[in-house]
Amino acid sequence: MTASIEEFERAIAELETQIERVRKLTRDQGLDRSDEIAKLEELKSDLLRKRYGKPTGWDKTQIARNPKRPFTLDFVRLMFSDFTELHGDRLTGEDGAMVGGIARLNDQWITLVGHQKGRDASERHHRNFGYARPEGYRKALRLMRLSEKFKRPIICFIDTPGADCSVTSEEHGISESIARNIHEMFRLRVPIIVVITGEGGSGGALGIGIGDRVLMLEHSIYSVIAPEGCAAIVWRDAKRGSEAAEVLGLTPHQAKRFGIVDEIVKEPLGGAQRDYDAAAKSLKDALVRNLAELHQIQTEELLRSRYDRFRSLGVFHAGS
């Protein structure tokens, strides 16, 4: 049985510690142990290539949830300039689980919105673990409309386990806020690119998930339900998440197969968390290229294509 990604990563961490030890010896004692280092490095690459080469749905689930993965604001920092964060839904609140603002992608002003997870305990709490609230979705819509007004494209970063389902969020209309966003995103008269960078959790993802292009990072997931939740319902056993992850078809390749996703963005070997710069560069290239394509399209055609793109999704039998 293959080791889980978590177990594997622990082993890799040990290997890295060992490499570092040898390096230190080299430095401290002046001995040339570069052969040994090269061998260990090659071993590491080999292991990574093997383990990350054909990851299962469950592997991807774990990679996508890796707390070391770059989050939205990491990508923003690495890909954009002049980022100016804008807060608040102008109604009732400000939601730390959803960020947004204006920024420049090369020479081009864009608006971005995205889920934001927290790195340490206090930020995780502030970000509500990436579970966005109605205030977050409404902030996102406000900013997207601002972007539309000034004819700037919109980029959405999805990375959420799901929408917040607390009592307060229910009271503040979490359903309505997601439905409204989906509805309005079909009406925004500027290009929209959606990127799933980590977890694409169900309705919480879709609430900022309508676009002219939907990209997924190589090790992200997009699912109608968390695999554990699915297992709990189907087999009454939440521990069978790994099985559920396979049947749910939550990988980028499955999503692409059904036309739900347009492009899979390559990650550095071993996942984006290993090399933020490389991950950001890869994503930035994809964004620039897709934006350039979308800029060629007239607004009416853009809206028609966006409609058709989503309208055609579904598999059923016709004719009895």
Added chain:
Amino acid sequence: MTASIEEFERAIAELETQIERVRKLTRDQGLDRSDEIAKLEELKSDLLRKRYGKPTGWDKTQIARNPKRPFTLDFVRLMFSDFTELHGDRLTGEDGAMVGGIARLNDQWITLVGHQKGRDASERHHRNFGYARPEGYRKALRLMRLSEKFKRPIICFIDTPGADCSVTSEEHGISESIARNIHEMFRLRVPIIVVITGEGGSGGALGIGIGDRVLMLEHSIYSVIAPEGCAAIVWRDAKRGSEAAEVLGLTPHQAKRFGIVDEIVKEPLGGAQRDYDAAAKSLKDALVRNLAELHQIQTEELLRSRYDRFRSLGVFHAGS
């Protein structure tokens, strides 16, 4: 010194009791005392005519606040048919201090929104004494947009001491909700008639106060600040409200003089609270007539006139 409206109304109530007593005698004992009754009735009319003939600003303030005055839902019941109340702002709440819905004025569908005060203690609490919250203003805007979508005119009933200034309302953006309504009401592409039926309290009134016609019932008031509040600030004595009521110019006639109000709707002798039917009929006639006029106007011209109407308000010196 003239008796206050409240004192006067107590005296009238006594007179009415006396008339009723004589009537009862007539019935019970079969004596014809119609002469006496007629005299008493004439006395009552005389007194009413005198006292209500030239009411001061402070008189009007008290009449406008009379808890027996018809409220929005009374007018709705008496003037419209097929009223269907619609609730909620679809964001975070439902505000009992603001009502709204669709209804028919004769053959014509309209949408109405309006402040609602409560009659008894429990309803007063539910209606928050007519102090509308952000949820109320946002519900009103939602319904006005619904009306615009289906090209139905809008009628707004103003009767509020002011907008709710509780901590919760501040947290939910009471300022924004009023500002947004004012802004959007200039953009609604259907005729809007505003009626001040009782208290027109400052920003809370203006939050549903932009229209192509602004009418005031004869004994309503419209003021930038409650007279007592004004007195408290200017003379540091809230008890001098009667003086402040005069200098503030809060009567329909003053408002008309400055072009703030287009038409004063006659009330039955002694005030609308004496005869709901007559008051409703008077208002209904005015609404029907104004709506018919507004229907003659093309949408672009309507919006331009609405703009110009409010844009021209103000008195200042130009040229130094």
Added chain:
Amino acid sequence: MANGWFGKKRLPGAEVQEAPPSIPDGLWTQCGKCREVLFAREWERNLKVCTKCGHHFRLTAPERIAMLLDEESFVEIDGDLTSANPLNFPGYDDKIRRHGAASGLKDAVVSGHGTLDGYALSVAVTDAHFMRGAMGSVVGERISRAVELATQRRTPVLLISGSGGGARMEEGLLSLMQMAKTSASIARHHDAGLMTIILLTDPSLAGIMASWGSLGDVLLAEPGAQIGFVGERVSQQAHLGKVPQGFQSSEFQLTHGQIDQVVHRKDLRDTLTLLLEFAGAPGVA
């Protein structure tokens, strides 16, 4: 209006799960809320509302259509669409067969067009008796087509939810995409200046509510329906803790500004008629 809509024959699948086996089927039924044993004929004349406590029993989609639309006016469309099993999800084909047999439905939705008090409109009704009314590709497709038909014919559309499941996980992401698809159709309908009315009945949850179930010009709900973002099972998993009294009821949603009106079943047709008149819907001669 309103009397005897179900007088002719009992429709299949209705509420059988609520009648305890000890009571002979057909003559009597028991209220799921107050436990009162009800004389079936009287209960049906009362539109399957408990005559004692006012509990609104769940209806099937065909019952709902019979109750609301003008007699004989309903024309079903897209009845030939049936669910596939795109992910080869274990047991899904079998589940569809079982639910189909038990409910008499081909999937969790019935859609078509008809008239209501003479007003032409499209209508789609999801039915909790089939896989809890969860939104698979067929449900999404039929709803979108019903909305598109309404846009094309320039009529209003009435969407009625009786969907406890929201998404149908057996279809994976494709199920999620039905939220996008149905919302897209409604956005176009909206842009065409036409009315969308949503009627929420018990239960209306999850993916339905986070898409078309929230997107009406007007949202009506039957009394006492469960309406909300997550169902009980998920909210237990999410450790929501103690929820307030009446959480996720129609009345709770009304108080929190999410729906326009809670309407008793007997008043539904009248209320809908007024809304259709307000919208200036063209009548059909």
Added chain:
Amino acid sequence: MANGWFGKKRLPGAEVQEAPPSIPDGLWTQCGKCREVLFAREWERNLKVCTKCGHHFRLTAPERIAMLLDEESFVEIDGDLTSANPLNFPGYDDKIRRHGAASGLKDAVVSGHGTLDGYALSVAVTDAHFMRGAMGSVVGERISRAVELATQRRTPVLLISGSGGGARMEEGLLSLMQMAKTSASIARHHDAGLMTIILLTDPSLAGIMASWGSLGDVLLAEPGAQIGFVGERVSQQAHLGKVPQGFQSSEFQLTHGQIDQVVHRKDLRDTLTLLLEFAGAPGVA
């Protein structure tokens, strides 16, 4: 950017009320918040932000314009408008004279056009040193004209609030109507696809906030400003009871979703420049 904006000469009327009389005017000033005595030149170089606690002192409208706009670019308009006394309100004429003399302003607003980092724009600044910045007919008229000028020239408009009073009761209902008037102008500016930026400084209350002060595409606020619907005096009358810590501060409004960003005075120009670039505002050669 930013150094020495106030280096040339002290502008009249600034913060005199905050400096205790025991400290010789001109050389020293005292922080109204932390009570630190500050060397005036250093404090001015620091844009009148307390070097110890970061308290943002109130600025006059001319100071604000000098600080934000490109040097020599500002052209005042409508400077000839002055308040009338339409209601013959007792003492109003006198009050205007007194406030005019004390503040060096003709009314509570300065408006005109200019450039900011080369971007042409309209600007209007209300000034709490004149009748608490309350919105009379002159304030409303000048703001509306500044917005209309921007619409006509197709430039953004920057409206800056330092208004504690909101409405000016001495002008009665006419004062209230300035809320409508200014909002109307902004609605037209919005419909023309042009940007409105609002900067809220201490204090920004009442009628201002219930109209143009809330109507920006973007709302910025200086740290620690009082921003809200009712001022202290009214909220005491309204028996609000205990209010939460920091109630009606910039930071409170940020937390409650009402403003986009709290920006330190030294960063204002940079932030505004980015917003103008985003809006695609035409530069002026």
